[in-house]
Amino acid sequence: MRVLLIAARFGGVSGTGQHVAGLxxxxxxxxxTVDVATADNSPHLNVPGLKTPTFALLSALAHAGRHYDVIHAHNVPQALIFKTTRGRKVLTLHGFFAEQEAMLRGSLVGAAAAALEKKALSWADSVTAVSTVVADSAKRYRPDIQYIPNAVDTEQLPKPLSPDQRMGVIYAGRLSREKGVDLIPELAKKITDVQFSIIGDGPLFSKLANESPSNVRLYGALDHSATLKLMNRSRVFLLPSRSEGLSTSLIEAMMLGLTCVATNVGGNVELLSEGRGYLADYGVTSLEAALREALLEGHDTSPSMKYARENYSWNAVVKRYVTLYEMLSSQKRSQSRKIESGSIRHTYRLLGRIHSSVY
Incomplete structure (x- = not known):
């Protein structure tokens, strides 16, 4: 079976990128037989706000008329390729697309994102979501969303260190508003006897560098292996998100045996409920209380390690994608459709409205 995977990122510390690399x-x-189209190997404008829409458009044009058994797009903008290719089409939702765009760029852009999301879901033969809450949210547009979770390549994980070899609090991920990282300097000012480590890059890097106290260290973007090594030496993993799909970094932290603290939004609840970690309301006061409790010694993280490894490893999750692909491939193939340039232009305008920077 020949499969095309399309995503803006491949590998690295991005959750979506790791998901596509693992898949x-x-x-x-x-x-x-798997082909991959990403911004790393496809034309695009490397300009803030234009990278994703130009990658989505140019990839769709580059693959026009090609046939695959399955075309699998990751995140809403990449679904544009469905309009130009032939084969069974799968769209995976990695988060709350319209909600996050509204949070980052305002209500008008959020409304445009919601319109694009609704269209993209209708183009796919099957839609999956990486968390149950993302699936439930998308069902307002399409009721048959299938839950297939994010997964971690356990072969890449280092051997978990013992508790006496760990110290401090760590965050790893994109440095942007929806991740809530702007709260970390305030938390560090409250808990001054603990070292906070921040791994990642993004639009809030300069803000964090300017506002962080001396017990915060910003590492910037690191490769995945270096990130995992630093996580393995930390006691607590912190994820203060305003909005979250299903964090790969949080799953990795659970598998490595860290005590985890996260806001009670999105897939965080799915992962840390039933005593597998600490869930807090978004805000400094609630997160500070959860962090202080998590930093106490004596936490048994073996149940959360076992849960994460049994439910979110690629050995388990890939079987669900294989079953889906085989089911779609056995169905009558979609008839070849004439490529409508007007439809592509209309969708590109939506993408441009959503991703262009507002100055």
Missing amino acids: YKYLTRSGF
Whole structure:
């Protein structure tokens, strides 16, 4: 079976990028022929606000008329490729697209994002979501959303260190508003006897560098291996998100045996409920209380490690994608459709409205 995976990122510390890299590895291992289109190997404008929409448009044009057994797009903008290719089409939702765009760029852009999301869901033969809450949210547009979770490549994880070899609090991910990282300097000012480590890059890097006290260290963007090593030496993983799909970094932290603290939004609840970690309301006061409790010694993280490894490893999750692909491939293939340039232009205008920077 020949599969095309399309995503803005591949590998690295991005949750979506890690998901696509893991899916590629385990599909290939299962005997599939897999092509990958990402911004790393496809034309795009490397300009803030234009990278994703130009990648989505140019990839759709570059693959026009090509046939695959399955075309699998990751996140809403990449669904544009469905309009130019032939084969069964799968869209995976990695988060709350319209909600996050509204949070980052305002209500008008959020409304445009919601319109694009609704269209993209209608173009796909099957839609999956990486968390149950993302699936439930998208069902207002389409009721048959299938839950297939994010997954971690356990072969890449270092051996978990013992509790006496760990110290401090760590965050790893994108440095942007929806991740809530702007709260970390305030938390560090409240808990002054603990070292806070921040790994990642993004639009809030300069703000964090200017506002962080001396017990915060910003590492910037690191490769995945270096990130995992630093996480493994930390006691607590912090995820103060305003909005979240299903964080790959949080799953990795659970698998490594860190005590985890996260806001009670999105997939965080799915991962840390039933005593597998600490859930807090968004805000300094609630997160500070949860962090102080998490930093106490004596936490048994083995149940959360076991839960994460049993439910979110690629060995388990890839089987669900294989079943989906085989089911779609066995159905009558979609008839070849004439490529309508007007439809592409209309969708590109939506993408441009959503992703262009507002000055």
